[in-house]
Amino acid sequence: MTGAIGKNNSDLIEMNRSAVVKILQQQEVCSRADIARQTGLSQAAITKIVASMMEMGTVVEVGIITGSDNRRSIGLRLNADKHQIIGVKFARQMFAVGVFDISGKIYTHTETKYPLDEEPQKVLSAMKKQIHEMLNKYENVVSIGLAVPGPYLREEGRIAVVTQMSVWHTINFIEEFKEEFHKPVFIEHDANAGALAEWLFGGHTQPLHTLAYFLVGDGVGAGIIERGRLFLGVQGTACETGHISIDVHGPRCECGNYGCLEMYCSASAILKKIRERLPECLPSDNPKCSDACLSLFEAARGGNRIALDIVRETAEYIGYGCVTLINAYNPDIIIIGDAVSKGGDLLLPIVQEVVRQRVIPELHTKVRIQISDLKVDPTLYGAAATATDKVLQLPSRFSEAGRKEQEN
Numbered sequence: 001m002t003g004a005i006g007k008n009n010s011d012l013i014e015m016n017r018s019a020v021v022k023i024l025q026q027q028e029v030c031s032r033a034d035i036a037r038q039t040g041l042s043q044a045a046i047t048k049i050v051a052s053m054m055e056m057g058t059v060v061e062v063g064i065i066t067g068s069d070n071r072r073s074i075g076l077r078l079n080a081d082k083h084q085i086i087g088v089k090f091a092r093q094m095f096a097v098g099v100f101d102i103s104g105k106i107y108t109h110t111e112t113k114y115p116l117d118e119e120p121q122k123v124l125s126a127m128k129k130q131i132h133e134m135l136n137k138y139e140n141v142v143s144i145g146l147a148v149p150g151p152y153l154r155e156e157g158r159i160a161v162v163t164q165m166s167v168w169h170t171i172n173f174i175e176e177f178k179e180e181f182h183k184p185v186f187i188e189h190d191a192n193a194g195a196l197a198e199w200l201f202g203g204h205t206q207p208l209h210t211l212a213y214f215l216v217g218d219g220v221g222a223g224i225i226e227r228g229r230l231f232l233g234v235q236g237t238a239c240e241t242g243h244i245s246i247d248v249h250g251p252r253c254e255c256g257n258y259g260c261l262e263m264y265c266s267a268s269a270i271l272k273k274i275r276e277r278l279p280e281c282l283p284s285d286n287p288k289c290s291d292a293c294l295s296l297f298e299a300a301r302g303g304n305r306i307a308l309d310i311v312r313e314t315a316e317y318i319g320y321g322c323v324t325l326i327n328a329y330n331p332d333i334i335i336i337g338d339a340v341s342k343g344g345d346l347l348l349p350i351v352q353e354v355v356r357q358r359v360i361p362e363l364h365t366k367v368r369i370q371i372s373d374l375k376v377d378p379t380l381y382g383a384a385a386t387a388t389d390k391v392l393q394l395p396s397r398f399s400e401a402g403r404k405e406q407e408n
């Protein structure tokens with residue numbers, strides 16, 4: 001029910017369980033006392049949560065360890081491969097399918113390219129075939145996560161606007177996937193999925209209140225996580241930073257607005273600039289936007305003036321996006337990810353300078369801005385993180401006993 005504002009006891013149990021799992025993911029082995037200290041929950045609460053997770057098989061005991069307080073106690077670790085997850089990334093001109101465990105370890109993944117004007121049903125059939133093949137090969141898969149470009153209308157199961165691929169907005173992803181695999185499928189907007197990947201698998205060991213994942217790829221968007229929960233809005237399309245107008249007199253965007261941020265710093269915008277100003281830098285006649293970005297960054301690192309100018313302009317616009325994220329959501333960390341973030345150290349000092357100049361000092365000093373260093377594509381990882389998050393929130397739904405209960 002979307003209108004509920006109170007928190008049920010079961011919501012709190014889920015949030016506490018998610019906090020426990022996050023600590024186990026980051027530290028591999030630790031004691032109940034360590035978890036109690038780090039979560040601020042009572043020993044009794046931790047004992048109860050751990051007992052239910054051991055019953056589900058999500059957590060196991062691993063003998064005696066010496067905790068951070070020098071006391072000897074029983075070690076716990078996630079029984080990670082007991083629950084495997086399939087992550088699927090759907091993007092412009094490519095999709096990827098991967099198998100993960102709930103600690104974020106990747107077992108295998110494939111990438112398939114397709115032309116922009118390919119019929120959607122052909123792409124979907126190829127995607128489903130690959131998922132079936134992985135399900136046949138990995139028998140512990142309990143759930144499937146799919147990440148799609150936004151703005152994604154989660155109740156309707158449709159993407160409202162897919163720039164450059166308008167025919168896709170008629171596809172209902174929920175209808176396409178709900179009966180196909182006999183496994184629960186969870187669909188998430190790509191930037192939200194990336195935010196979950198950073199939250200669960202990003203190795204951020206310091207306590208975080210509000211995490212902003214700033215996706216700068218073929219499109220531009222953001223995912224915001226506050227205390228472990230995604231900020232969604234009523235239709236699930238919140239944080240569409242890419243369609244915030246930064247020039248009200250700018251060119252018309254496919255979303256209907258004018259001068260959207262996405263038109264100035266996305267990988268597609270960069271490709272357009274390379275075509276106009278530095279065509280010798282194009283990796284091929286009809287390159288993928290992400291490949292064009294890589295060759296631009298290489299030229300900039302080699303000292304090419306025009307390449308350096310395009311990089312500077314792009315970084316400034318990413319900086320304006322960060323200023324908006326800080327003013328709108330007051331995060332303690334912004335992580336910039338996807339294709340354009342591969343510019344890394346070329347971009348970051350300029351982004352930070354723009355933010356320093358334009359954000360109220362009291363806010364500026366509290367926010368860290370980083371480039372994502374996830375080793376796996378953040379959107380594919382995020383697709384897996386989306387399903388993992390659901391499994392961790394409600395493990396009973398995915399255990400053998402829980403499934404039987406639901407069937408009866």
Ligand SMILES: [Zn+2]
Binds near residue numbers: 253
């Ligand atoms: Zn727009």
